[in-house]
Amino acid sequence: MTRKEKDITTEEKIKGAARKVFTQKGYAATRTRDIAEEAGINLALLNYYFRSKEKLFELVMAEKVGELFGMLVPVVVDHSTTLKTKMEKIAATYIDTLEKNPGLPLFVLSEIHRRPEWLSQRVPIADIFKKSSFMQQVREKRPDIDPMHFFMNALGLCVFPFISSPVFIGAGVINRNDFKKLLQERKSLIPVWMNAMLKA
Amino acid sequence: MTRKEKDITTEEKIKGAARKVFTQKGYAATRTRDIAEEAGINLALLNYYFRSKEKLFELVMAEKVGELFGMLVPVVVDHSTTLKTKMEKIAATYIDTLEKNPGLPLFVLSEIHRRPEWLSQRVPIADIFKKSSFMQQVREKRPDIDPMHFFMNALGLCVFPFISSPVFIGAGVINRNDFKKLLQERKSLIPVWMNAMLKA
DNA sequence: GTCTATAGTAAGATAGAC
DNA sequence: GTCTATCTTACTATAGAC
Structure with missing residues (x-):
């Protein structure tokens, strides 16, 4: 395991995966399983860290709107x-x-x-x-x-x-x-x- | 029932509803139940006429691409x-x-x-x-x-x-x-x- | 914190009565 | 052709072991 991978917290791994999958497929077409798989973690962990698909999306969305108009x-x-x-x-x-x-x-x-x-x-x-x-x-x-x-x-x-x-x-x-x-x-x-x- | 309503076949009613719902919410966020309700018919009829959500979407999509670029x-x-x-x-x-x-x-x-x-x-x-x-x-x-x-x-x-x-x-x-x-x-x-x- | 297993629900599609 | 009821699958979310 490289240094870079080790330093990324699980929370950040999930957020990163969410950014990728949500922006690619949109909210409705995204399944939490896709995000979990992309992040290389278990589905349960996603809910452990972010409570729900909606809450995780909210985070990503706010970030992306900021990126686009900021x-x-x-x-x-x-x-x-x-x-x-x-x-x-x-x-x-x-x-x-x-x-x-x-x-x-x-x-x-x-x-x-x-x-x-x-x-x-x-x-x-x-x-x-x-x-x-x-x-x-x-x-x-x-x-x-x-x-x-x-x-x-x-x-x-x-x-x-x-x-x-x-x-x-x-x-x-x-x-x-x-x-x-x-x-x-x-x-x-x-x-x-x-x-x-x-x-x- | 007005003349206009009577003349619209069930097939057309479903297609019209599909046009509306698909374009508004996109494929992934659309539920076939939404389309059926919008059309004022039963869910089973949708599959009777169009076999599947995907096939109905295909029809609408081709139409809409035509509208936009035709x-x-x-x-x-x-x-x-x-x-x-x-x-x-x-x-x-x-x-x-x-x-x-x-x-x-x-x-x-x-x-x-x-x-x-x-x-x-x-x-x-x-x-x-x-x-x-x-x-x-x-x-x-x-x-x-x-x-x-x-x-x-x-x-x-x-x-x-x-x-x-x-x-x-x-x-x-x-x-x-x-x-x-x-x-x-x-x-x-x-x-x-x-x-x-x-x-x- | 992380996993497996599963509960609970929603969605697409079909069977079968009328 | 049209309906109600139901099957089947797939998804979100949680319980509970480790």
């Missing part, structure tokens, strides 16, 4: 950066992070879709975005258009490829390698496109 | 229209159709994510898109950039709002009415943005 906050509220810089940071951060965890957006979006109240009950984040420096700067440039459009566009341009890749790849419209190349290109293209949309 | 084909292959016209048609068609069926994209994308081989086994549509008039016209305008980028952007700008609306609305970043207003605005904005991106 990275956004420091960038959009920063008053010291230009809109262009913000766009560059958003594109680079999202694409690099999601490339390591491509299933993240679809998981979060799907689970929130099935539990619309989940977010409102715990993440009071609306004002942070609405009053953010990003929104102000967009409003200054385009007082004639709802800034939410551009916020959505920025996120969509970054995130949509990851959500739709199974379709494009599955349909044979693109292959895995070309897709990876596209992603890298988008890191520099998205800021340029966003700038063009703001001027259009 | 509308795209006639537009992108049409050699008689300009790129600008194509963009206008894509935006208008998608937003109008999806407004009546907002859960469609997330359903299709999620289910394909969980069954990556599903598409490749039955929808041999790759060449239609790759050789489409849309792709050619984009290549002419921007031979320096992979046209797939713009195809993805067009779809993403139309579809992403529907996928992400539960998040935006759930987090309180936007309310339902403003969201509906945004959607209408996007029908004319998206073609403008796409044009701007192509020039950038």
Whole structure:
């Protein structure tokens, strides 16, 4: 047994397995047995540590929502950066992070879709975005258009490829390698496109 | 009993219920009992008509994939229209159709994510898109950039709002009415943005 | 803390009456 | 064709030994 394996507590092994299985299959399709097997432990231990499937899911979900939106906050509220810089940071951060965890957006979006109240009950984040420096700067440039459009566009341009890749790849419209190349290109293209949309 | 109700066969009632429940909750979270109840019939009848949950799902899934991508084909292959016209048609068609069926994209994308081989086994549509008039016209305008980028952007700008609306609305970043207003605005904005991106 | 064994329940599917 | 009742399986969760 390597040092690394020995240091991971059973609790962390289960959480790690849960992260993997839940994000891959979603809550409903996940069986606690899958998680136990993935963690290399017995099913009873899962309930010993986390009481129930629901409680374990809750933990993972909160973490994943944080991963997906947490990275956004420091960038959009920063008053010291230009809109262009913000766009560059958003594109680079999202694409690099999601490339390591491509299933993240679809998981979060799907689970929130099935539990619309989940977010409102715990993440009071609306004002942070609405009053953010990003929104102000967009409003200054385009007082004639709802800034939410551009916020959505920025996120969509970054995130949509990851959500739709199974379709494009599955349909044979693109292959895995070309897709990876596209992603890298988008890191520099998205800021340029966003700038063009703001001027259009 | 109204005329309309009387004319709907039991088979159609079940299929209709299945469409509703499957797209709302996804395959795994759907119980055949939910569908039977929604259809106002007995559980046994579902198996009498469709043999199994899987077979019924298969039917709905094929239909929904058709709904989501079928509308795209006639537009992108049409050699008689300009790129600008194509963009206008894509935006208008998608937003109008999806407004009546907002859960469609997330359903299709999620289910394909969980069954990556599903598409490749039955929808041999790759060449239609790759050789489409849309792709050619984009290549002419921007031979320096992979046209797939713009195809993805067009779809993403139309579809992403529907996928992400539960998040935006759930987090309180936007309310339902403003969201509906945004959607209408996007029908004319998206073609403008796409044009701007192509020039950038 | 970790296991085996099992209770309890929910879900998909079918048998058989009408 | 449509129903009620039931079979069978698979899942979550717990009891209890070690």
